[in-house]
Amino acid sequence: MNETIAVTVNGEPRTVAPGATLLELLAALDLDPRAVVVEHNRKIVRRPDLGGVGLTPGDSIELVHFVGGG
Amino acid sequence: MTTAVATVRDTPFLIGGRTFQSRLMVGTGKYPDHETMVRAIEASGAEIVTVAVRRVNLDRSKEESILHHLDSKRFFLLANTAGCYTTEDAVRYARLAREAGFNEFVKLEVIGDQETLLPDVQGLLEAAKMLVQDGFKVLAYTNEDLVTALRLEDAGCAAVMPLASPIGSGLGLLNPFSVRTIKRRLTVPVVVDAGVGTASDACITMEQGVDGILMNTAIAAAKDPVAMAHAMRLAVEAGRAAFLAGRMAKREVAMPSSPVEGMLD
Incomplete structure (x- = not known):
């Protein structure tokens, strides 16, 4: 049995393991936590807290960084 | 003969409690490639460099963070809220940008x-008030309207950017008069x-x-962005120096530069 839960990451549907944390999500996406800012259900989650926030079905996560702009 | 000149001493360029040497700020968008961007920024002499906040590309096919190319210790990163059409979005983007941990500007x-x-x-005034309240140093992009500029200053903005x-x-x-008026009144x-x-x-x-001045496209979209960045550096310095020097009065009739006396019969 490989149950997963459905979440939305940057507007796209994704599945994660039940109880996965934001830090684990970043690892699964091969993203360096120092290189992204994480918003979980519209709330910014600071880097030290990423390992303590678990994902639940329907969660919306935004992962942003700096790009070129004026 | 010496070519050395004593230039007019400028006052420091101070924004939000920070001092900068260069009065030219540049954006990082729309360059043909990252290498050209980096060389153009070097040539511009700018210290303040703007960046935008966007989603990480999850398929990671090509795009990576601008910080792979830009030394965040050398340049002062100024995040923008470009693309935001509401107060709520602008405040959201500003907070995300601050969380990246570089500065509160x-x-x-x-x-x-x-x-x-x-x-x-x-929307700009509302967002400015909220962000100032939240501890941000707000540099507000606005039009050339004096009253809006005055209200942005009253709201506690660190700089106003018509x-x-x-x-x-x-x-x-397009409107030198309005920009001059804003400068005079703020x-x-x-x-x-x-x-x-x-x-x-x-x-x-x-x-x-x-x-x-803050500019992006004028440099990035030039045929040779590095050469244009250099030209912009000189132009900003020349314009500043000319302002400090104080230009001559304009007159509608000619006045000879050479003596009218001593002409031959």
């Missing part, structure tokens, strides 16, 4: 119209943001007495 944009990218001044002409238009300084720094197209535009803008 934000170039606030609240756009009100897609075609002209002119600011929504009501446009020369619409973003990316390259039309140059105490906080006035930095012209957007619309400069070439070096003469930058020079004329600085000659109005404003504290600085």
